[in-house]
Amino acid sequence: MAAIDPVELSKELLRHETLTPVAKQDGFAPLVAALNTLPFEHTFYNFSEMGHDETCNLFATTGGQGDSKNLCFAGHLDVVPPGPLSAWKYPPFEPYEKDGMLVGRGTSDMKCAIACFMAAVARYYEAHPAPLKKGSISLLLTGDEEGRAINGTEKLLSLLNSKKYQFNGCIVGEPTSNDKVADMVKIGRRGSITFYVTLHGTQGHVAYPHLAKNPVSALCGLINIVQGYQFDLGTEFFDPTHLEVVHIQAGDGVTTNVIPGTASVTVNIRFNTLYNPLKLQEWLESQCLTISKEYDVTYSLQYRLSANTFGGEQSPLGILLGDAVQSVTGSLPNFGTTGGTSDARFISQYMPVVELGLLNATAHKANEQVAVKDIYTLTDIYYVFLEKWFAN
Numbered sequence: 238m239a240a241i242d243p244v245e246l247s248k249e250l251l252r253h254e255t256l257t258p259v260a261k262q263d264g265f266a267p268l269v270a271a272l273n274t275l276p277f278e279h280t281f282y283n284f285s286e287m288g289h290d291e292t293c294n295l296f297a298t299t300g301g302q303g304d305s306k307n308l309c310f311a312g313h314l315d316v317v318p319p320g321p322l323s324a325w326k327y328p329p330f331e332p333y334e335k336d337g338m339l340v341g342r343g344t345s346d347m348k349c350a351i352a353c354f355m356a357a358v359a360r361y362y363e364a365h366p367a368p369l370k371k372g373s374i375s376l377l378l379t380g381d382e383e384g385r386a387i388n389g390t391e392k393l394l395s396l397l398n399s400k401k402y403q404f405n406g407c408i409v410g411e412p413t414s415n416d417k418v419a420d421m422v423k424i425g426r427r428g429s430i431t432f433y434v435t436l437h438g439t440q441g442h443v444a445y446p447h448l449a450k451n452p453v454s455a456l457c458g459l460i461n462i463v464q465g466y467q468f469d470l471g472t473e474f475f476d477p478t479h480l481e482v483v484h485i486q487a488g489d490g491v492t493t494n495v496i497p498g499t500a501s502v503t504v505n506i507r508f509n510t511l512y513n514p515l516k517l518q519e520w521l522e523s524q525c526l527t528i529s530k531e532y533d534v535t536y537s538l539q540y541r542l543s544a545n546t547f548g549g550e551q552s553p554l555g556i557l558l559g560d561a562v563q564s565v566t567g568s569l570p571n572f573g574t575t576g577g578t579s580d581a582r583f584i585s586q587y588m589p590v591v592e593l594g595l596l597n598a599t600a601h602k603a604n605e606q607v608a609v610k611d612i613y614t615l616t617d618i619y620y621v622f623l624e625k626w627f628a629n
């Protein structure tokens with residue numbers, strides 16, 4: 238078994254232009270080559286769904302399905318588009334090392350973290366060449382995370398579950414670090430729900446307002462109540478539930494003498510474990526009802542749930558990963574739930590999940606980059622974690 242250099246493997250992965258969603262296996266080739274140096278079995282799963290591009294996913298596993306030591310590492314090989322190439326100092330898919338930084342699309346989010354985990358596994362096997370008896374190590378890698386995430390992790394988990402695979406814990410390699418590598422481990426995420434409210438008045442002439450019912454006035458009244466509303470004060474690991482008005486629409490933007498018949502507002506709410514979609518819907522319904530009575534209008538309400546909240550409590554898995562971070566960096570990480578959604582929301586339905594990866598400062602930006610030394614530090618952390626996970 239040859240050692241794997243996480244920086245070299247990162248570069249190989251970065252050279253593949255794996256724009257989301259990834260339909261071909263090519264981008265996975267460097268990983269397959271690395272897996273083939275280790276006693277892993279791997280399978281590609283392609284999923285498709287009407288209206289969405291077919292996506293390639295890779296599942297690899299080694300060891301037996303032991304009692305409670307079945308570890309999963311999850312991540313995504315797809316990347317967001319580079320944007321205008323003129324904003325990049327170097328071509329985004331030709332990884333470049335400069336002043337201790339590795340530059341390229343996908344360095345932070347999150348090909349390098351995948352390379353770190355592969356390198357950590359190789360090192361673990363070097364130290365413990367005998368086949369795993371107490372459990373298993375699996376890799377669950379998708380090509381559909383940055384987009385709609387329709388044909389990726391969620392479908393793969395469901396399939397693996399039907400095949401009776403057991404998992405006892407998962408690390409997702411998303412870039413969670415803020416200022417220093419491994420200064421933040423995510424132990425949950427807030428949920429995200431969007432509400433679309435339309436207020437229906439009566440269209441009329443601006444000069445005869447008594448013959449019309451202006452839904453714009455009602456809309457202003459509603460926004461006044463909901464924007465800045467204090468839902469809760471947050472919990473130990475969750476920020477407060479928060480609403481933002483993201484879109485308003487009324488009239489045609491041209492006519493100046495017509496009171497419009499309808500006015501609508503879109504709000505997005507990031508919510509913690511003190512709320513749930515139903516509770517939020519009931520809350521907004523009651524605000525709409527109050528406004529509709531006050532302004533003599535009617536309303537309609539629709540919503541789209543992007544992600545439910547999960548986690549937000551410390552777990553043995555989080556504590557163990559925190560210990561590994563402390564062993565390597567000398568300090569315990571912060572544990573939090575900030576940031577957007579990730580595939581961890583799907584994984585949390587099957588097993589305890591935590592997230593730890595490289596710095597997120599340049600994720601999705603031009604000249605995305607990570608420190609080369611951080612790649613080695615994260616590899617050390619994953620390796621120490623593996624030692625602790627299989628220790629007893």
Ligand SMILES: [Zn+2]
Pocket residue numbers: 313346347382411412
């Ligand atoms: Zn990501």
